[in-house]
Amino acid sequence: MNLILAPVRGLGRATLAVVSAVGRGAMLSVDAGRSLRRVDQWGPHLVPQMISIGVASIPLALFIAAFTGIVLAIQASYTFVGTVPLYFVGALVGKTMILELGPALTGLALSGRVGASNASEIATMRVTEQIDALESLAYDPIAYLVVPRVIAGTLMFPVVIALAIAMGIVAGWLTSIALLDLATPQFVRGLRLFFDTYDVQFAMFKSATFGTTVTSVGAFFGYTCTGGARGVGRATTRTVVVSSMIILVLDAFWAATLL
Amino acid sequence: MSIELKDVHKAFGEKRVLRGFTLSVERGETVSVIGGSGQGKSTLLKHVNGLLKPDAGEVWVDGQRIDQLEGEPLYETRRKVGYVFQFAALFDSMTIAENVAMGLRRIPGLSEADIADRVRTALARVDLEGVDEQYPSELSGGMRKRAGLARAIALEPAYLLYDEPTTGLDPVTLSMVDELILRMSDRLGVTSVVITHDMESAYRISDRIVMLHEGRARVAGTPDEIRDSADPVVRAFVEGRADLLEEAS
Numbered sequence: 354m355n356l357i358l359a360p361v362r363g364l365g366r367a368t369l370a371v372v373s374a375v376g377r378g379a380m381l382s383v384d385a386g387r388s389l390r391r392v393d394q395w396g397p398h399l400v401p402q403m404i405s406i407g408v409a410s411i412p413l414a415l416f417i418a419a420f421t422g423i424v425l426a427i428q429a430s431y432t433f434v435g436t437v438p439l440y441f442v443g444a445l446v447g448k449t450m451i452l453e454l455g456p457a458l459t460g461l462a463l464s465g466r467v468g469a470s471n472a473s474e475i476a477t478m479r480v481t482e483q484i485d486a487l488e489s490l491a492y493d494p495i496a497y498l499v500v501p502r503v504i505a506g507t508l509m510f511p512v513v514i515a516l517a518i519a520m521g522i523v524a525g526w527l528t529s530i531a532l533l534d535l536a537t538p539q540f541v542r543g544l545r546l547f548f549d550t551y552d553v554q555f556a557m558f559k560s561a562t563f564g565t566t567v568t569s570v571g572a573f574f575g576y577t578c579t580g581g582a583r584g585v586g587r588a589t590t591r592t593v594v595v596s597s598m599i600i601l602v603l604d605a606f607w608a609a610t611l612l
Numbered sequence: 613m614s615i616e617l618k619d620v621h622k623a624f625g626e627k628r629v630l631r632g633f634t635l636s637v638e639r640g641e642t643v644s645v646i647g648g649s650g651q652g653k654s655t656l657l658k659h660v661n662g663l664l665k666p667d668a669g670e671v672w673v674d675g676q677r678i679d680q681l682e683g684e685p686l687y688e689t690r691r692k693v694g695y696v697f698q699f700a701a702l703f704d705s706m707t708i709a710e711n712v713a714m715g716l717r718r719i720p721g722l723s724e725a726d727i728a729d730r731v732r733t734a735l736a737r738v739d740l741e742g743v744d745e746q747y748p749s750e751l752s753g754g755m756r757k758r759a760g761l762a763r764a765i766a767l768e769p770a771y772l773l774y775d776e777p778t779t780g781l782d783p784v785t786l787s788m789v790d791e792l793i794l795r796m797s798d799r800l801g802v803t804s805v806v807i808t809h810d811m812e813s814a815y816r817i818s819d820r821i822v823m824l825h826e827g828r829a830r831v832a833g834t835p836d837e838i839r840d841s842a843d844p845v846v847r848a849f850v851e852g853r854a855d856l857l858e859e860a861s
């Protein structure tokens with residue numbers, strides 16, 4: 354009896370937890386929309402947040418993109434050799450970096466770097482009553498803490514990802530001329546073959562939605578955190594897991610609807 | 613009437629913390645709230661500036677029902693209410709001077725020079741000089757506590773809510789903080805609610821003392837009335853005698 358009921362009960366409880374989280378998330382979004390008006394409170398934090406979320410993420414993003422570009426070039430040539438003309442290496446590196454690997458890999462990496470740090474910072478402020486202190490001093494904590502981060506993430510993810518894409522392509526090109534039987538004109542020919550500016554727009558739009566996702570999921574779990582150091586840890590872990598999942602789902606969704 | 617709680621109820625899940633708490637504080641009065649650990653004193657104080665909303669009942673501050681205010685009107689009222697947190701709740705990413713300045717930046721028409729001036733005065737009042745550029749993590753617990761106090765009094769608010777302002781301070785600093793609370797009320801006419809465990813300081817600073825017990829105001833009276841109270845729960849607390857509490861229950 355219990356063997357049958359326990360999973361059902363567990364599923365029910367999990368469903369309730371998700372529904373209540375979605376509900377609270379919706380409420381927080383409404384509050385955030387309202388807090389947008391308080392430019393005096395979030396304005397001064399926008400540029401510092403753009404630096405810590407965006408500029409400071411560039412090294413990690415470039416590192417990931419460089420190795421992705423190298424691997425793409427080598428694997429493409431390994432696959433194509435003898436069947437497909439080798440200049441298609443340029444096409445494959447460019448197309449996959451722009452459409453998929455640039456945005457998705459960087460987005461996932463930043464859900465760790467940016468999402469986790471946002472979540473733990475806001476959660477710590479919650480459990481040490483610093484958010485209450487902000488309120489007691491007549492600040493709107495959502496305008497002060499959440500809004501600048503979400504705007505900064507939405508604006509800066511496309512910038513970081515654009516640089517990552519460029520890095521990946523450059524790394525693919527350098528690999529081609531250094532390790533593969535390919536010259537620069539051939540690589541460039543392949544690169545231009547399937548290039549479409551719509552792809553770039555698509556990638557930038559997608560990246561912006563990833564930025565919104567990572568920062569608002571982190572803000573949500575941080576803001577609603579309860580229960581001391583463990584709560585902070587839980588908020589951080591959940592942020593990374595949930596924002597990675599949303600990024601992958603969004604990635605598929607945009608591919609299905611916009612391509 | 614400047615602060616009034618009417619039949620306030622508050623539960624956290626199953627745990628019913630406030631169960632019909634009623635209190636009124638006259639303009640310029642200093643009321644101390646005493647009560648055992650976990651009785652809900654901090655919870656009570658957070659209702660007064662709207663950090664918590666009651667499940668039932670009314671909370672009036674400065675002629676407004678703060679439990680029903682939202683947005684600008686709520687911030688407007690909060691500007692008049694200074695709150696000293698039990699564990700200081702300093703912003704750990706800011707220096708002490710920046711912490712104290714935070715509330716002042718929300719007051720329209722204050723220049724940077726005015727702010728710097730008031731930060732200096734507030735820190736001097738709590739005997740914390742020369743720590744302006746230090747971060748909260750570099751201070752001792754008692755110093756942090758006083759920095760939190762400075763942050764609240766720097767606003768020169770009409771109302772001050774102190775959550776255990778003297779717990780963990782040495783006797784000299786403790787009496788200095790008591791003096792400060794007295795001075796805020798005598799000179800500036802501040803209306804205060806002070807949560808304290810320390811009966812000596814409660815007697816010294818309060819016009820009235822209220823005991824929070826099992827979610828309600830158990831007794832309220834002047835320091836003399838509390839000192840002479842026959843209520844076993846009050847006597848157990850005041851005299852620090854657990855045996856009296858067992859008799860009472």
Ligand SMILES: Nc1ncnc2c1ncn2[C@@H]1O[C@H](COP(=O)(O)OP(=O)(O)OP(=O)(O)O)[C@@H](O)[C@H]1O
Nearest residue numbers: 624627629647648649650651652653654655656698
């Ligand atoms: N946010 C919260 N969520 C759940 N329970 C809470 C919350 N805040 C307080 N409580 C519970 O309410 C009760 C009263 O807490 P409160 O902090 O108000 O006590 P207190 O009288 O200030 O105690 P102390 O003298 O130790 O500071 C406690 O049992 C506490 O566990």
Ligand SMILES: [Mg+2]
Nearest residue numbers: 653654655698
């Ligand atoms: Mg308390």
